[in-house]
Amino acid sequence: MVIENKDIAIVGGGPGGLTLARLLQTRGARVKVYERDINKDVRVQGATLDLHQESGLAALREAGLLDAFFANYRPDAGKLRVTDQYAHIQFDDHTSESLTEDRPEIDRGPLRRLLIDSLSDDTIVWDSHFLSMDKSGAGWLMHFKNGTSSYVDIVIAADGANSRIRSYITDIQPIYSGITIVEGNVYNAEKNAPRLHQLTKGGKVFAFGNQQSLILSAKGDGSLSFYTGCNSPEHWVKESGIDFGNKQEVLQWFKEAFSSWDGIWQELFESDELWFVPRPQYHYPTDQQWEPLANLTMIGDAAHRMPPYAGEGVNMAMQDALELAAHLASDSYSTVKEAIAAFEQQMCKRAGIVTQITLESTGMLHSVDALSNLLSMFQNAGQHGIEQ
Numbered sequence: 001m002v003i004e005n006k007d008i009a010i011v012g013g014g015p016g017g018l019t020l021a022r023l024l025q026t027r028g029a030r031v032k033v034y035e036r037d038i039n040k041d042v043r044v045q046g047a048t049l050d051l052h053q054e055s056g057l058a059a060l061r062e063a064g065l066l067d068a069f070f071a072n073y074r075p076d077a078g079k080l081r082v083t084d085q086y087a088h089i090q091f092d093d094h095t096s097e098s099l100t101e102d103r104p105e106i107d108r109g110p111l112r113r114l115l116i117d118s119l120s121d122d123t124i125v126w127d128s129h130f131l132s133m134d135k136s137g138a139g140w141l142m143h144f145k146n147g148t149s150s151y152v153d154i155v156i157a158a159d160g161a162n163s164r165i166r167s168y169i170t171d172i173q174p175i176y177s178g179i180t181i182v183e184g185n186v187y188n189a190e191k192n193a194p195r196l197h198q199l200t201k202g203g204k205v206f207a208f209g210n211q212q213s214l215i216l217s218a219k220g221d222g223s224l225s226f227y228t229g230c231n232s233p234e235h236w237v238k239e240s241g242i243d244f245g246n247k248q249e250v251l252q253w254f255k256e257a258f259s260s261w262d263g264i265w266q267e268l269f270e271s272d273e274l275w276f277v278p279r280p281q282y283h284y285p286t287d288q289q290w291e292p293l294a295n296l297t298m299i300g301d302a303a304h305r306m307p308p309y310a311g312e313g314v315n316m317a318m319q320d321a322l323e324l325a326a327h328l329a330s331d332s333y334s335t336v337k338e339a340i341a342a343f344e345q346q347m348c349k350r351a352g353i354v355t356q357i358t359l360e361s362t363g364m365l366h367s368v369d370a371l372s373n374l375l376s377m378f379q380n381a382g383q384h385g386i387e388q
Contacts, residue, residue: 001329002336003029006153009142011130011165013037015049015056015108016300016317017158018115021123022063023325032152033119034128034144040116045185045275047217047225048077048204049111050103050311055319057104062322068114069106074220076202077105082378084371085209085261087199091375094201103311107220125150130164139295154295154336156324158317161282163302170290174282177307177362180232182250184268184276189224192271195264196224208370210260214268215308226268227308230257231366237278244278281307283359286352292341299324304351309365310358320347 008024010017013035024031051057051069060069082091116124129145139153157165189197196216199205205216213229233239243249251269258265269276283306300317327343328336364373 001027001029001331002333002339003154003328006030006336007139007151008032008154008156009034009140009150009152010156010158011142012158012160012163012300012302013112013116013124014158014160014300014317015111015115015314016321017156018112018119019059019063019318020156020158020299020321020325022065022115022118023059023321024328025120025123026063027325027329029329031123032150033124034130034142034150035124035126036129036145037126039126040113040124044107044109044112045225046108046183047215047227048074048105048107048219049314050078050105051318052103052311052315055315055322059318059322062325063118065114065118068118069111070104072110072114073104073106075104077107077204077218077220078103079201079203081199081201081203081205082371082374083199083205083207085207085212085258087207087262087264090371091378093203110220130159132164133168157296157298157302158300159302161301161305163298165296166298166302169293169296169298170288172284172288172290174284174305176234177281177283177359178231179229179281179307179362179366180236181279181281181308182228182244182254182276183279184226184228184274185219186224186226186268186271187273187275188222189218190222192273193224193267196267199264200224206374207261207265208365208374210258211366211368211370212258212261213365213370214258214261214265224268228254228258228268229309229366232280234280237280244276247272247274250276281362283307283355284351286355288352289348290344292337292344294335294337294340297324297340297344299347303347304355306355306358307362309362310354312354312358316351316354319350323347 008031010033021033079093131143133140133142186193200218202218207214215227217225299320324343327339333339
């Protein structure tokens with residue numbers, strides 16, 4: 001295989017990067033994961049993840065980790081309630097005994113742990129916040145915030161939507177979707193958001209009204225993750241004057257922005273045990289492509305960021321890992337560049353299709369008829385998936 005005797009760096013220890021590291025190690029590759037977190041015990045934010053058979057689960061199957069997944073997944077986490085802005089339930093998975101688990105759910109923390117535990121000792125280099133890199137000989141010299149540097153033969157960017165490495169590959173810029181999310185987590189939700197905790201019932205809630213959305217996910221640690229979704233100008237976060245480090249200012253914004261919504265939703269921002277961050281939602285052009293490089297590529301959000309309103313983000317990243325590992329370990333290519341070029345062509349085509357589907361879903365869920373459109377979609381397809 002073209003990566004034999006080459007040192008590979010994966011920058012970013014999210015699901016995509018860790019899955020790729022596992023898949024490469026099972027093929028005998030020399031690989032390190034450079035992760036900005038201080039250690040493996042850093043708290044993992046974000047909603048539960050629904051893994052799809054053809055992507056996320058396929059990657060875990062190839063990695064030999066399906067048993068570990070099903071030892072850590074949450075059987076009822078995918079049960080969904082859809083409500084209007086007044087918290088009136090319009091659709092309820094909890095009343096059905098026939099809910100299929102073709103997209104089983106797992107919290108981000110347990111998924112990350114099982115992937116970490118599957119790697120060889122010292123694979124992950126913690127406290128490695130990537131700053132820059134320089135071409136050096138046939139490889140790259142990477143520089144990190146902690147003052148260290150590392151020379152490697154191949155670099156794979158798995159460093160997320162705000163990737164620092166992407167600019168070394170292409171200058172294609174992201175496009176604003178029109179939606180800005182405030183992502184958050186209420187800890188000890190049974191105490192700090194009791195009515196929403198009861199409404200979510202260990203699963204998920206999708207609520208729609210006034211061209212806005214609220215997405216809630218109960219997590220196994222007792223917390224409640226959420227996304228607010230609003231049609232907003234691209235630079236609203238900076239131009240709003242809101243100090244997003246001040247909970248009272250954010251609560252006041254929420255009361256005003258969601259003034260037509262029932263007061264139950266204000267529990268999201270009333271507790272002191274709370275984490276949140278604003279996230280304008282971007283995507284890349286559906287027809288993006290670039291010239292392949294000899295020893296540098298990217299996967300996941302670094303390559304094809306998109307809004308969360310189709311449940312595809314983590315699945316796309318893990319499918320990228322599955323396909324890239326297969327290409328790099330294949331005997332069909334004479335150089336790393338050929339393997340990367342074939343992977344990127346396949347990835348960009350797939351990502352373009354999924355991005356278009358995601359944008360259509362994003363628009364539909366923030367339209368005047370969002371609630372009725374979603375209920376009709378469920379009746380026709382019987383599927384639902386939203387994650388970040």
